[in-house]
Amino acid sequence: MKTRYKVLLLIVVALTALSFTRPAERYFEIAKNLDIFATLFKEVNALYVDDVNPNKLVRTGIDAMLNSLDPYTNYIPEDEVEDYRTINTGQYGGIGAITRELGKRTVVTMIMEGFGAQKNGLKIGDEIIKIDDIELAKLTREESGQLMKGQVGTPVTLTVKRPGVEQPIKIDFKRERIKVNNVPYSGMLGEDIAYIQLSDFTPDAGKEVRNALIALKEKGAKGVILDLRGNPGGLLMEAVNITNIFIPKGKLVVSTKGKIPENNLNYETLNAPTDVDIPVTVLINRGSASASEIVAGSVQDYDRGVIIGEKSFGKGLVQVSRPLSYNSQLKVTTAKYYTATGRCIQVLDYAHRREDGSVESIPDSLKRPFKTSTGRTVYDGGGIDPDIISNAVEAHLVTQVLFEKGFLFDFATQYVLKHPEPVSPREFALSDETYQEFVNWMKNKNYSYKSYLEYELEKFQAEAKKEKYYGDLKAQLDQINNRIADSKKNELMLYKEEIKMLLEEEIVGRHLLERGSIEVGFKYDQDIKKAIDILHSPSQYKKILNQN
Known part of the structure; x- marks a missing residue:
C-alpha cells in the first residue's frame, strides 16, 4: 500500500507542477517524473518482500491517478477495448441474448428480436449451464460474457436447462453482428399521441427517432412524448441530430470549451427539421445525463417543448478517445459543453476538491440565470430543471x-x-x-x-x-x-x-x-x-x- 501511495504522490506532484510551468519546463518535468516513476517501479519490483504483479501494480497507479481527475477519464486496457466499443457503437458479435446471474445460475432474461437467440429457440427463463463444452459454474461472470460474444460468423453452442423440460437442451448458433436499437420502443398512446423511448445515443440514434416520428405521424400523432429517462448519453453529434428533428436548420445546439483551442467548437443543426410545430414533451429523471441533457436543454432553451420529470444528472463534460500503445486506449475529458443559452449544467466541480478528496456540487449562490427564447429563466450548474416536476x-x-x-x-x-x-x-x-x-x-x-x-x-x-x-x-x-x-x-x-x-x-x-x-x-x-x-x-x- 505504501508503494502505491508513493507512486500516486509522484504522479500527482508531476501533474500539479505542470500546471504552473512554461512549455520547456513542462517537458523537463514530464521527462523527470516519468524517469522517477520507472526507476521506482524497477526498485519495488526487484526488492519488495513479496512477488508483485507488475500489470496490477501499474494499473492501480493509473486508475488512482485518473480518479483524482473525474470519473469519466479512464484507462481502457486491450482486453476491455471491445466492451468499450460496444458501449459506443451499440454493436457486438453475439447471438442477441441478455443474461443475468441469479445466485449460482446464469439465466436468459431477454431475447432481442430478429437475431439468432430468437430464431434458434432460446427462451427467457433458460438457465445456461455450458457454453460450448465449458461449464459456466467454473467461470466468472466476465469470463462467461466473453465466451458468449465473439467474432461474427463463428459458431457457439449453448447447453441450457429449460423449466418444465427434464433433460438439458443443446442449441447451436452462429454469432452475428448485433445492433442494439437506440429506440427500443415507439408507438401510439391513444389515437393522437406518439411515444418514443430513447435509451442510447449510439450511431443512427437521430435517424431512428426521426423514422419513428414520421411513422407515428402517419398513424395520426398530433403530439409527441420523447422519453429520455435513464438515458446516460453517448455521442454528442447524435444529440444534435435529434434536436434537429424539432428545431430549424442553422440553430446553435451546443458549444464546447476546453483548454486546447481546437476543442472550442459550436454545433449547429445541419438539416431541414422533421417537424417544428408538433407539440413536444420530454421526460427526464436523475438518470438522464450528458447527450440526454443536451437534447432536453436545447428543447427548453428554444421553448420548443415542455420538460417533465426530475432534475437531470448534471454531466456537462465531453470525452474523446485516444489510442495508446499495446492496443489500449485513454478516454479523457477535454471540454465542458454549453447549451444554446450558454449554460453549463455540470453539477460537480472536480477541479476544486475538498481536502479529503470529495467533490462539491456547484452552490446555488454561484448558479447563474439565463433566458430562453421567450424570456423564461433557466439556470446553469445543476442539471436540467424540468418545467413540470414529478417526484419519482x-x-x-x-x-x-x-x-x-x-x-x-x-x-x-x-x-x-x-x-x-x-x-x-x-x-x-x-x-x-x-x-x-x-x-x-x-x-x-x-x-x-x-x-x-x-x-x-x-x-x-x-x-x-x-x-x-x-x-x-x-x-x-x-x-x-x-x-x-x-x-x-x-x-x-x-x-x-x-x-x-x-x-x-x-x-x-x-x-x-x-x-x-x-x-x-x-x-x-x-x-x-x-x-x-x-x-x-x-x-x-x-x-x-x-x-x-
Whole structure:
C-alpha cells in the first residue's frame, strides 16, 4: 500500500507542477517524473518482500491517478477495448441474448428480436449451464460474457436447462453482428399521441427517432412524448441530430470549451427539421445525463417543448478517445459543453476538491440565470430543471430485494409455464388471486433484509450503549423493533402495486419481449399521464412555454 501511495504522490506532484510551468519546463518535468516513476517501479519490483504483479501494480497507479481527475477519464486496457466499443457503437458479435446471474445460475432474461437467440429457440427463463463444452459454474461472470460474444460468423453452442423440460437442451448458433436499437420502443398512446423511448445515443440514434416520428405521424400523432429517462448519453453529434428533428436548420445546439483551442467548437443543426410545430414533451429523471441533457436543454432553451420529470444528472463534460500503445486506449475529458443559452449544467466541480478528496456540487449562490427564447429563466450548474416536476417514487427495499434475488423472475417463469397463451400488454393485469399465489409461494423463501430504519436503529442502540442510556431506553427500543418486525411480515401486501407491476413486466416480456415489458408499464407511469394531459391541453402547453 505504501508503494502505491508513493507512486500516486509522484504522479500527482508531476501533474500539479505542470500546471504552473512554461512549455520547456513542462517537458523537463514530464521527462523527470516519468524517469522517477520507472526507476521506482524497477526498485519495488526487484526488492519488495513479496512477488508483485507488475500489470496490477501499474494499473492501480493509473486508475488512482485518473480518479483524482473525474470519473469519466479512464484507462481502457486491450482486453476491455471491445466492451468499450460496444458501449459506443451499440454493436457486438453475439447471438442477441441478455443474461443475468441469479445466485449460482446464469439465466436468459431477454431475447432481442430478429437475431439468432430468437430464431434458434432460446427462451427467457433458460438457465445456461455450458457454453460450448465449458461449464459456466467454473467461470466468472466476465469470463462467461466473453465466451458468449465473439467474432461474427463463428459458431457457439449453448447447453441450457429449460423449466418444465427434464433433460438439458443443446442449441447451436452462429454469432452475428448485433445492433442494439437506440429506440427500443415507439408507438401510439391513444389515437393522437406518439411515444418514443430513447435509451442510447449510439450511431443512427437521430435517424431512428426521426423514422419513428414520421411513422407515428402517419398513424395520426398530433403530439409527441420523447422519453429520455435513464438515458446516460453517448455521442454528442447524435444529440444534435435529434434536436434537429424539432428545431430549424442553422440553430446553435451546443458549444464546447476546453483548454486546447481546437476543442472550442459550436454545433449547429445541419438539416431541414422533421417537424417544428408538433407539440413536444420530454421526460427526464436523475438518470438522464450528458447527450440526454443536451437534447432536453436545447428543447427548453428554444421553448420548443415542455420538460417533465426530475432534475437531470448534471454531466456537462465531453470525452474523446485516444489510442495508446499495446492496443489500449485513454478516454479523457477535454471540454465542458454549453447549451444554446450558454449554460453549463455540470453539477460537480472536480477541479476544486475538498481536502479529503470529495467533490462539491456547484452552490446555488454561484448558479447563474439565463433566458430562453421567450424570456423564461433557466439556470446553469445543476442539471436540467424540468418545467413540470414529478417526484419519482423509488421502489421499496423489499421490492428491490425480490427483484435482485430473482424471485419475481422465477415466479413469472412458473406462471408462463401454466399460462402459455399470449397476453395483451395494455390489457393484462395480474389478478388478486394470482398475486395471492405469489404471496403464498414466497412463504418458504428467504428474502430477509435490513431496512434503512433498522440500520439507523442499530446505530442509535450502539450510541445509546456507549452513552450509558441503553438501559433506560431498552423497553422502547424493543417495542420499536417488534413493530418493525410485524410490519415487515405484511410488506408483500403493503407494497403490492409496485411488486405487481414488476411481475406483470416479467410475464408480458416472456411473450412479447422488450416491447411488451415496456408497454405493460404505461398504466402505472405518472410522467406519461402528465405528458398526455399537457399535450391534450394546448392552452396549458403554451402557458408553460410563455407562448401566445
